[in-house]
Amino acid sequence: MPLSSNLYPQCIDIKNVSADKKQTLQDIAELAKKSGELENIEKETIYQSLLKREEIGSTGFTNGIAIPHCILDDCSKIIVGILINHHGVDFDSMDGKKSKIFFFIIAPPHKRNNHIQILSSISRITRSSEKINEILKARTADRLIEIVNEHVSFKSLEVSSKPQVMVHIFIQTEDYFHDILQFLSEISSGSISITETYNAAHYLHSLPLFSTFWVEDKNLFSRVIQVIVDKDLANNVIRGINTIVEDIESKAGVLITAQELFYSQGKLDF
Numbered sequence: 001m002p003l004s005s006n007l008y009p010q011c012i013d014i015k016n017v018s019a020d021k022k023q024t025l026q027d028i029a030e031l032a033k034k035s036g037e038l039e040n041i042e043k044e045t046i047y048q049s050l051l052k053r054e055e056i057g058s059t060g061f062t063n064g065i066a067i068p069h070c071i072l073d074d075c076s077k078i079i080v081g082i083l084i085n086h087h088g089v090d091f092d093s094m095d096g097k098k099s100k101i102f103f104f105i106i107a108p109p110h111k112r113n114n115h116i117q118i119l120s121s122i123s124r125i126t127r128s129s130e131k132i133n134e135i136l137k138a139r140t141a142d143r144l145i146e147i148v149n150e151h152v153s154f155k156s157l158e159v160s161s162k163p164q165v166m167v168h169i170f171i172q173t174e175d176y177f178h179d180i181l182q183f184l185s186e187i188s189s190g191s192i193s194i195t196e197t198y199n200a201a202h203y204l205h206s207l208p209l210f211s212t213f214w215v216e217d218k219n220l221f222s223r224v225i226q227v228i229v230d231k232d233l234a235n236n237v238i239r240g241i242n243t244i245v246e247d248i249e250s251k252a253g254v255l256i257t258a259q260e261l262f263y264s265q266g267k268l269d270f
Helices: 021-033 043-056 109-125 129-137 141-151 174-187 200-204 231-245
Strands: 007-015 069-071 079-089 099-107 164-171 192-196 223-230 254-260
Touching (some): 007 141, 021 043, 021 079, 021 099, 043 069, 079 129, 099 109, 109 141, 164 174, 174 192, 174 223, 174 231, 223 231, 231 254
Parallel strands (some): 007 079
Antiparallel strands (some): 079 099, 164 254, 192 223
């Protein structure tokens, strides 16, 4: 899993001090330097790249979480670290509250897929109020790493000679689409595709025989996600989707199919 394998213990710090957004980004740049992977990159360069990313849009989300990240051309490996500031920082968060947990990512441009996987993993971890509380209670880097590893229950998918399965998820509910896509982007690298579709009502409405069933032509949300996974991971993927949807058998709007692949080669970009 890219998150756990790219999380550097020396890039983790826990503090309780007053700091503004710029000071926090400087602290993150200093932590990133401790990885030992950025010796040819100045701390100021890292800081300016993080700051430039914040100018595009704040990486401060809700519930005290922020995920500052940037891409550096001279960086060869992905660096992930964690900064906890119990005092809280005004980080222009989406809910207006102070941010206390900072997962940060420094990545090279050629590892965009893994970068996206890591962002998705962090987002899923920090959506749980229970996990957030565990993170805030942690007092050591080792404990924070344990919390991250407890979450990692799926392996990253790379090009594999193992038997593989194509999973199709037909989705007519937009909220489910976003949650399922985020879940899949966390565990799959280079094997996801999305097709925009229409549901049957879009076409049946135009036929005289069926036109009375719909007052108007409803352009309802409809997407199909196709993802290739190793066969031994397919059940976990399906189980994860069922967890998101809850009681999928009795709810209309999501359909899952899976079929074994005879042949698969290559990969897609996110």
